[in-house]
Amino acid sequence: MQPKLPIQCPSCENALSVTQLSCENCATIVSGNYSLPLLLQISEEEQNFILQFFMTSGSLKEMASQMGNSYPTVRNKLDDIIQKISSLKQNQNR
Known part of the structure; x- marks a missing residue:
């Protein structure tokens, strides 16, 4: 098993940056x-x-079926991720 790339500081939980x-x-x-x-x-x-969204060609209906969740649950999860990425992108541009 390959080690996972850490993205947060184990001490203070701030975002890590690549330095080398x-x-x-x-x-x-x-x-x-x-x-x-x-x-x-x-x-x-x-x-x-x-x-998974990519692999189902963006079909939230298919994702909901595969995950055993309702369409609104999957849609809400996608909306949460979109909001998080938008916020990260906004912070990166500052």
């Missing part, structure tokens, strides 16, 4: 202070929901 990237082939190292991509800033559960 390296090439395994030539050992080049790039340093700086970069924010995580937007979709990595949401929970694994939210990422899985988006993946």
